[in-house]
Amino acid sequence: MHSFQFDVAHLLASGLVLASFMLLYQDRMFGVINVFVLHAVLLAMAVAWQAYVQDAPHLYITAAIALVFKGTVIPVALYRIVRRLDIHRNIEKVVGVGSTMLIGIGLVSLSIAVMLPVTHRAGAFTSEDLVFALAVVLLGLLMMTTRRNAVSQVIGFMSLENGLILAAAGAKGMPLVVEISVAFSVLIAFIVIGVFLFRIRERFDSVDVQALDRFRGDRG
Amino acid sequence: MTNPASIAEPLVLIVPAAAAAILALLPSYRISSKLNVLATLITLSAALTLVVHRPNPSAYLLVDDLNVFLIVLNTFVGFTASAFSAGYIEHELENGKLTPTYLRFYHAMYQVLMFGMNLALMANNIGLMWVAIELATLTTVLMVGIYRTHEAIEAAWKYFILGSVGIALALFGTIIVYLAALPVVGEGLDAMAWNVLTTRSAEFDPALLNLAFVFLLLGYGTKVGLAPLHAWLPDAHAEGPTPISAVLSGLLLNVALYAVLRFKILLAANAGALAPGPLMVVMGLASLSFAAFMLYRRRDIKRFFAYSSIEHMGIATFAFGMGGPLANFAGLLHMAMHSLTKSAIFYSVGHVAQVKGTQRIKDIGGLTASHPLLGWSLVAGVLAIAGLPPFGIFMSEFLVLSSTFARQPLLAVPFAFGLLIAFGALIWRLHKMAFGDPGEAKHVPGPSGLKLLAVFGHLTLVFVAGFYLPPALTAWFRHVALLLG
Numbered sequence: 001m002h003s004f005q006f007d008v009a010h011l012l013a014s015g016l017v018l019a020s021f022m023l024l025y026q027d028r029m030f031g032v033i034n035v036f037v038l039h040a041v042l043l044a045m046a047v048a049w050q051a052y053v054q055d056a057p058h059l060y061i062t063a064a065i066a067l068v069f070k071g072t073v074i075p076v077a078l079y080r081i082v083r084r085l086d087i088h089r090n091i092e093k094v095v096g097v098g099s100t101m102l103i104g105i106g107l108v109s110l111s112i113a114v115m116l117p118v119t120h121r122a123g124a125f126t127s128e129d130l131v132f133a134l135a136v137v138l139l140g141l142l143m144m145t146t147r148r149n150a151v152s153q154v155i156g157f158m159s160l161e162n163g164l165i166l167a168a169a170g171a172k173g174m175p176l177v178v179e180i181s182v183a184f185s186v187l188i189a190f191i192v193i194g195v196f197l198f199r200i201r202e203r204f205d206s207v208d209v210q211a212l213d214r215f216r217g218d219r220g
Numbered sequence: 221m222t223n224p225a226s227i228a229e230p231l232v233l234i235v236p237a238a239a240a241a242i243l244a245l246l247p248s249y250r251i252s253s254k255l256n257v258l259a260t261l262i263t264l265s266a267a268l269t270l271v272v273h274r275p276n277p278s279a280y281l282l283v284d285d286l287n288v289f290l291i292v293l294n295t296f297v298g299f300t301a302s303a304f305s306a307g308y309i310e311h312e313l314e315n316g317k318l319t320p321t322y323l324r325f326y327h328a329m330y331q332v333l334m335f336g337m338n339l340a341l342m343a344n345n346i347g348l349m350w351v352a353i354e355l356a357t358l359t360t361v362l363m364v365g366i367y368r369t370h371e372a373i374e375a376a377w378k379y380f381i382l383g384s385v386g387i388a389l390a391l392f393g394t395i396i397v398y399l400a401a402l403p404v405v406g407e408g409l410d411a412m413a414w415n416v417l418t419t420r421s422a423e424f425d426p427a428l429l430n431l432a433f434v435f436l437l438l439g440y441g442t443k444v445g446l447a448p449l450h451a452w453l454p455d456a457h458a459e460g461p462t463p464i465s466a467v468l469s470g471l472l473l474n475v476a477l478y479a480v481l482r483f484k485i486l487l488a489a490n491a492g493a494l495a496p497g498p499l500m501v502v503m504g505l506a507s508l509s510f511a512a513f514m515l516y517r518r519r520d521i522k523r524f525f526a527y528s529s530i531e532h533m534g535i536a537t538f539a540f541g542m543g544g545p546l547a548n549f550a551g552l553l554h555m556a557m558h559s560l561t562k563s564a565i566f567y568s569v570g571h572v573a574q575v576k577g578t579q580r581i582k583d584i585g586g587l588t589a590s591h592p593l594l595g596w597s598l599v600a601g602v603l604a605i606a607g608l609p610p611f612g613i614f615m616s617e618f619l620v621l622s623s624t625f626a627r628q629p630l631l632a633v634p635f636a637f638g639l640l641i642a643f644g645a646l647i648w649r650l651h652k653m654a655f656g657d658p659g660e661a662k663h664v665p666g667p668s669g670l671k672l673l674a675v676f677g678h679l680t681l682v683f684v685a686g687f688y689l690p691p692a693l694t695a696w697f698r699h700v701a702l703l704l705g
Contacts, residue, residue, distance in 0.1 A: 122399055133392075157384055164392060173411075
């Protein structure tokens, strides 16, 4: 029963999960950004494939946004920020690479265990798409919690958003409103982050969030 | 003959949106602050029209019994907060904490925030509601960071990261709800429309609904400030401008709780789905007890009242988790009373921080002696929030407690215990601030009675609600309580 269409969708979505894993073990800023470009390109392909399979032309727009905005504009901007702030190498991880990868594998198994039995009625196509999407979301969360550097937290957040878009694209016939608005919110979100990064850079010499911890909520 | 509702409904959204555009372009902050008040006043009157004339649900907008009360509450507190803000920012300008350029941005953002919250409440589409809540979140992130101090930026960053994660989980839940509706309702907008989902949720796949609710509760629960997802809340309240703290506490938390309630209705109507009640009871109780103990260790006055907000959102969530007509009634009442009382407290706290020049509780003392009017209004506000009769919060807490005793006496014990612990903390701190030693700092004249008008207005409403609710309002709350199941 597994058609060619299914196999390609499967391949692209699982590629996204792999790219999420690759994000976890990068130890250079530029490496993280490069892998994120790969992540965005894979997402664009996966969404475009869904558009073709479901015969839903509006999904091509979502794919294009992913390719142009996340795959090109943002990485270029991040490159500039990293260079200007001179933070090429300081990726500080809270947890070591080995244990991060193990936790990551655990999260992927968790999403399979949770999603597959629940979504089987929606059909194998949607079901597996959702499993991968949840895995990408969870890995994005993991990246956000294991990195201290603000730029890599931002990338973790964007990879998480990629997982959400994968899920939205896999849900058959989900109205256009959502895809556009998601993409749009990401844009806004990014502007916000940009503002923040500049503010932080203006006031401090580092965007390491830990450096801001002079002040701790609970002591106040 | 045109139906007034067909004009009023779009006005609630168009006025803030248009005002945001105008305020962004207007260079004079004096005119802006007045225009800000005017815009919120027009929005409020449009919202009041909706109470009488109910528009028909359209593809994207819906006004029904549940949200109309929150829309009115939202626009009302939005109005009083803008009036308070007009006096507050003048002082911040004199202090040099804000510049006119920032104020332009501040006023525009204030209206965007009102737009986002009204849209979230009125949206007839689960996706649109999500977008609106995200918009409201992003604006408040910018507002929290507006002072650009070390602390403000850290608070805003923390709020941004935690808020985004919450909102991302909520979107995942939203997508799953759509998938659950898909086989029953069919593709397209209908499968995301509240009025369709609510009537047909009994036929949805229960397993999908369960999964969705877990994500939605965690996601929107982060925005409600439920423990253990509350970490952003105290910092965001303490470091932003005080009018924003009032709006955050009084309104945005309610909007997020409203989202949870809407999804709870879907699950309640589905026989096969898990009961959402116990999850909400646990989270509500955890927030209440945690915040009650944390209140004792707070040293910053705004952070202190932020923890009190966590406590009260916990109480409301607990009430809705218990379910049943009486507890739901109490929960709705509690949302309204907390919103009015807490914003009144933040208005007074804003003035207190300005006359004393500090937010540290240690350095604030003897307010009733040095600034009688301000001091006593803070006393009244804190007594109300602590749940003393005859204020409205006493009534709602009493109703929650008695309905819990009637059905689950064992749950009522930790609930009452949490209330008492929080009560102790509030009175202890209040005693020192209101009646302690005023210190030797030079005397700064307090705000005039006119500037405290919003505080008096809110507290009067809460006071009256403590012993008299208009029969129409009671009947209506009852009806909504039944809807909530």
